[in-house]
Amino acid sequence: MRTVVIGGTGHIGTYLVPELVRLGHEVVVLSRGERKPYQSNAAWDRVELLSVDRAAEDAAGTFGKRVADLRPDIVVDLICFTEDSARQLADAVEGKIQHLLHCGTIWVHGPSEVVPTREDVPRKPFGEYGVQKAAIEAYLLGKARRDGLPVTIIHPGHICGPGWTPVNPAGNFDVAVYEKLAHGHDLVLPNLGMETLNPVHAADLAGIFLAAISSRSTAIGESFHAVASDAVTLRGYAQAVADWFGQEANLSYLPFDQWSEQVPEQVAKATQDHIGHSPNCSMEKAARLLGFRPRYSAVESALAGISWLVDNGKIT
Missing domain, CATH: 3.40.50.720 (NAD(P)-binding Rossmann-like Domain)
Incomplete structure (x- = not known):
């Protein structure tokens, strides 16, 4: 072919x-x-x-x-x-x-x-x-x-994958979010952290x-x-990343309007886009018609990129 x-x-x-x-x-x-x-x-x-x-x-x-x-x-x-x-x-x-x-x-x-x-x-x-x-x-x-x-x-x-920054547990691409989780520092998430990523x-x-x-x-x-076979909430994702770094996730929450005032406008827009969609999509059709099932879970997919960021000094 x-x-x-x-x-x-x-x-x-x-x-x-x-x-x-x-x-x-x-x-x-x-x-x-x-x-x-x-x-x-x-x-x-x-x-x-x-x-x-x-x-x-x-x-x-x-x-x-x-x-x-x-x-x-x-x-x-x-x-x-x-x-x-x-x-x-x-x-x-x-x-x-x-x-x-x-x-x-x-x-x-x-x-x-x-x-x-x-x-x-x-x-x-x-x-x-x-x-x-x-x-x-x-x-x-x-x-x-x-x-x-x-x-x-x-x-x-x-x-997600090695070589670029995956969306983080706050629904944007700021690597500082990963650094806070890596060091056990406080992390504020929008709303109740129950929106999903897929x-x-x-x-x-x-x-x-x-x-x-x-x-x-x-x-x-x-x-x-x-997509991965599962979706993950923002707070669940944050807890999984903190655990991967050997830390406890110290999370707190603010309504989006208040949360967005604490971050740059571009960061707030990225988060708003992700939590506004809160995707959670089925992979049943691909399994039924194509015989395809994803190998990586949502968290595993993200960790592939996070690990690369650590190995290449992007996360300190």
């Missing part, structure tokens, strides 16, 4: 691309060329790397043709953020490929209502990112039903893409979640 991976040097591609090579795929990776994979692997020596500015080529209307001209059997799109971008690619490869896999987000659901959330619940997204991704999903699945586009959509939770290890996320490729007949025309 000749497989084109768009945005393949980031979180997901670090794990996905070497596995595709190992399975015998002829892999072409399109990226801006500004980032190297987070982990070295000899498989990358067998990958064709092409530097592409997708935003510029989308604006010029040439990106979809560039992908189609590579004559792929499979296209994995990891960095599509607008319906117009998805439309250009789908129109260009329609009738020419066997499988198009698109990376969405569990943010298409909006706030959790009945949990665990299934893939078939009505979409109620908020915020530009979730709204755009929901529009892409609606367009691609509509095209699958009407025109037979062989598309599968994978909706990840917050992606991370996924990048290796598991790559695994569900691979499962969808190998189970093409049951994957086409479907959306799947890609």
Whole structure:
């Protein structure tokens, strides 16, 4: 199989691309060329790397043709953020490929209502990112039903792994939160700390893409979640991290409006986004149709990134 991976040097591609090579795929990776994979692997020596500015080529209307001209059997799109971008690619490869896999987000659901959330619940997204991704999903699945586009959509939770900072127990990316837990210092959480996070290890996320490729007949025309098999509350996450550092979690709580006054605006916005969604998504469909079950729990996924932060001096 000749497989084109768009945005393949980031979180997901670090794990996905070497596995595709190992399975015998002829892999072409399109990226801006500004980032190297987070982990070295000899498989990358067998990958064709092409530097592409997708935003510029989308604006010029040439990106979809560039992908189609590579004559792929499979296209994995990891960095599509607008319906117009998805439309250009789908129109260009329609009738020419066997499988198009698109990376969405569990943010298409909006706030959790009945949990665990299934893939078939009505979409109620908020915020530009979730709204755009929901529009892409609606367009691609509509095209699958009407025109037979062989598309599968994978909706990840917050992606974790060695090499980058995972969302912390306060629902943002401030490493000082981890340092407070590491030293047994007081940590204030928003509200009662009962909102949830639903991370996924990048290796598991790559695994569900691979499962969808190998189970093409049951994957086409479907959306799947890609999260840990469990969600974790902010306070439960904080306690687990403190325990990992050999400390007690000294937690207190404030209503969000008061809590947000104590942190920078950007940090407060990140927390508001995460606790506003409070995701808790089901992985039953992936198990039933793809035979896929995540290896890492929510806390294990986060600890993979936290351990890397410690080893590389990002947490003191």
